[in-house]
Structures are given as C-alpha cells and as structure tokens.
C-alpha cells in the first residue's frame with residue numbers, strides 16, 4: 024500500500040495575496056510581475072544596512088495596492104474640491120488620528136508624498152504664518168488675491184528674503200535643509216552649524232552663537248547621518264531666544280520617537296513648533312511623508328495641498344494608517360529598542376576590531392564608519408562590501424577630505440535587519456564580515472597609473488566567502504517567512 028501524500032500546509036493569507044496579485048499582474052505585463060518577484064527575492068537574500076530603508080509589513084503593503092488610488096481628494100477632510108470623498112475622508116482621518124495619538128501631537132497632516140514634500144509643506148506653513156499673514160493683516164485683506172499689485176510684489180520679495188539655519192551636510196544634515204541643489208537653498212538664505220571637531224558631537228553653544236548672529240526665521244534640527252541623539256529642549260531654547268521657529272525633521276529617527284526610545288528632551292514633538300518625517304524609514308510604513316505641528320500652525324499646514332502638493336495619494340494614506348496602527352502596538356516599542364541595541368552591538372563589534380567610528384559610537388540607529396582607517400574612500404568601501412553581499416551607502420564624514428561623491432565614510436543602519444529579527448550575536452557577525460572585507464581590500468591605481476578614489480582590489484576569495492556567510496545569516500532570519508515565493 025502506498026502512503027497517501029502528506030497534505031500541503033495551508034497557505035498563509037499573505038502568501039495567497041502575494042501569489043494572486045502577481046498572477047493578476049502577470050496576465051497583463053509579465054515583465055512587471057517578474058520584476059516584483061525578483062525584488063522580494065533580492066531583498067530576502069541581501070544583508071541590508073541602508074539606514075534609511077526598512078521592510079514594511081504585508082498589511083501595510085497591501086493597503087497601498089487598491090482602488091483608493093483612483094480618487095482625487097484635493098483639500099482636507101470634510102473640505103474637498105471634489106465630490107465623493109467619504110472613504111478618503113475616513114482613511115485620512117484615521118491616519119491623522121493614529122499619528123496624533125502615537126506622537127502626542129496637537130495636529131497631524133498625512134498628505135505629503137515624501138520627506139521632501141513634508142519639508143516643503145513645513146517651510147511654506149511657517150512662511151505663510153510669519154510673513155504672509157502679517158502682510159495680509161497690514162493690508163487689511165483676507166486673501167492674497169485681494170492684495171494690490173504693489174503689496175503683492177512686496178510680499179513676494181519678503182517671502183524670498185528669509186533665513187534658515189540647519190545642520191551642515193558633512194555633519195549629517197540633509198539637502199532639504201537649505202542647501203543650494205535643493206529648492207530650500209534657492210528659497211532661503213542659509214547658514215549651517217556643524218559638530219565639534221574633537222568629539223564629533225553637536226555643539227549647542229556653537230549653534231546658539233550662530234543663531235544669535237544669523238537670526239534665522241527657521242531653525243532646523245534633524246539629520247540623516249548623525250549617529251547621536253539631539254537635545255530638542257536646548258534647540259527650542261535657542262530658537263526662542265532669537266525668535267526663530269523650531270522645525271525638526273525626524274525622517275530618520277521617527278521610529279525611535281514612536282517606540283519611546285527617544286523621550287523627554289530627545290522627543291522633538293513637545294519641543295518643536297513643527298515636526299516633519301518620512302514614514303518609510305525607522306517608522307516602517309509606506310514610502311511617504313507627514314507633518315506634525317502645534318495648534319498655531321495647523322491651519323497653515325492643512326493648506327499643503329494645493330500650496331505645494333498635488334492631489335493626495337489616498338492609497339498611501341491608507342497604508343500610513345495601517346503602519347501607524349502597528350506602531351501603536353506594544354511590540355513596536357520593543358522593536359525600536361532593539362534597533363538601538365543592535366546599532367550599539369554593531370558599533371562595539373567594529374570598535375573591538377579596530378575600526379574608527381564618527382563620534383566613537385551611536386545612540387540611535389546609525390553607525391558612521393570612517394573608512395579612512397582602512398585606507399579606503401567611502402566609494403571603494405561601499406563597492407567592496409556590495410561585492411560581498413553587504414548593502415550600505417557611502418557618506419561624508421565631518422570635514423571630509425574626499426568630498427560628497429567619493430567620501431570617507433560608510434553609513435550603516437539597523438532598522439531593516441532588526442525587522443528580520445537579527446540580534447546582538449548576529450550584529451557581531453555583521454561587524455566581523457564588514458571588517459574582514461575592508462581590512463582585506465586596498466585601493467588600486469587607475470588605468471593612467473594615478474591613485475584612484477574608486478578602484479579597489481579585494482584579496483582573492485574574500486568576497487565570495489563573506490557573501491556566503493552573509494547569505495547564511497540572512498537564511499537564519501528570513502524576510503516575510505509567511506510568504507512562499509514559489
């Protein structure tokens with residue numbers, strides 16, 4: 024007698040959803056179905072240390088792929104320029120409610136399509152509150168359309184004549200904080216504050232001195248490559264002293280604020296008048312942006328669309344609501360704490376092996392490795408690590424001699440690996456793999472024979488061996504174990 028075949032285990036809801044969605048897409052454009060399938064397979068295999076990336080939950084991803092996408096909904100909840108928005112109103116109010124509750128904010132605006140857009144909404148809200156509104160009052164009109172041509176020209180000049188103080192790029196600030204290649208640098212006269220040359224830490228006295236001298240309209244705090252916490256109580260004191268509005272861009276560390284790792288002086292929400300964020304980094308939501316603010320700015324922030332944004336993306340707001348609901352669960356606090364614990368384990372593992380870290384360590388999700396200690400540029404280190412299956416990105420270090428393209432640093436971040444369940448022991452293995460590759464890689468000469476900042480050579484077999492070890496580590500922590508890729 025032959026035994027009956029063992030019943031197949033029931034497929035999970037996530038797995039069924041994945042297969043059905045791909046099947047439907049495959050019927051129209053199979054190459055897109057293949058690219059989606061290949062992307063999840065790549066993500067499953069690679070050891071991802073990109074500090075700004077994460078893995079959103081299947082529930083969050085599924086909330087994005089649906090019919091809400093087909094709706095125009097310019098305006099705000101209950102005040103739309105289009106009919107038939109009742110379901111979008113439900114979605115937007117829920118996302119905003121979750122955001123307010125999660126962060127303890129007076130007001131939340133969940134429409135921005137990205138972090139850049141959230142920052143633009145914030146800048147123009149402050150300009151509208153502090154430059155435009157007083158001009159309308161002086162002219163005794165309620166609307167810009169009612170200004171005389173002369174008053175309108177004067178207002179436009181005044182809007183273009185404001186100042187912003189933010190963190191310098193090589194100290195870890197972001198391009199959208201007033202730098203020339205970005206629209207913010209074309210809008211504002213900008214000055215930046217850096218970090219202490221000895222310790223690499225933010226020097227609040229230097230920020231205060233710069234603020235007193237420059238007297239900005241907006242003081243921006245927040246970063247994308249600074250491995251430490253910022254004391255927002257002190258930043259607010261500085262802003263108040265010079266009459267600036269404090270804006271915090273918490274795009275990178277929003278998950279640590281949501282998960283109550285950053286509390287008290289290190290939680291920006293009670294201190295800043297306006298806080299912006301992305302939703303897809305440590306917060307682990309869909310790709311998008313968000314603005315939180317106090318009551319005084321709420322009416323201006325709500326004008327984001329059409330002030331600087333196009334129609335909202337209702338399907339992405341739905342996914343924001345799902346991700347924010349997830350972040351309100353107690354498990355998220357545990358996740359956030361593990362992000363910083365893992366960053367500290369990674370930092371300790373690297374330091375123990377002799378690596379150089381900017382500021383000597385971390386207290387957030389970022390470890391900034393100064394690869395000059397290995398005799399490499401950031402570009403060489405990033406490429407050598409990628410050959411060995413380790414995905415990172417090169418980054419400037421303070422006063423970087425190699426500039427913003429080649430750089431001298433590699434930025435490492437732990438939100439994504441933490442989502443996969445990697446812990447302290449795994450992070451030590453990651454430190455070992457990084458150190459192995461970099462200590463066995465050397466710069467190579469360009470074809471001309473001159474030293475190159477891009478070319479490098481890794482000892483034979485090292486990349487292959489490390490890639491295998493990285494794959495073994497990732498196999499122990501599968502991404503979306505509930506999804507059978509088939």
Ligand code: PLP
Nearest residue numbers: 137138139197246247272274301
């Ligand atoms: N602000 C900060 C601090 C960031 O790190 C980033 C992205 O890296 C942004 C804003 C821009 O976000 P997005 O790419 O969603 O526009």
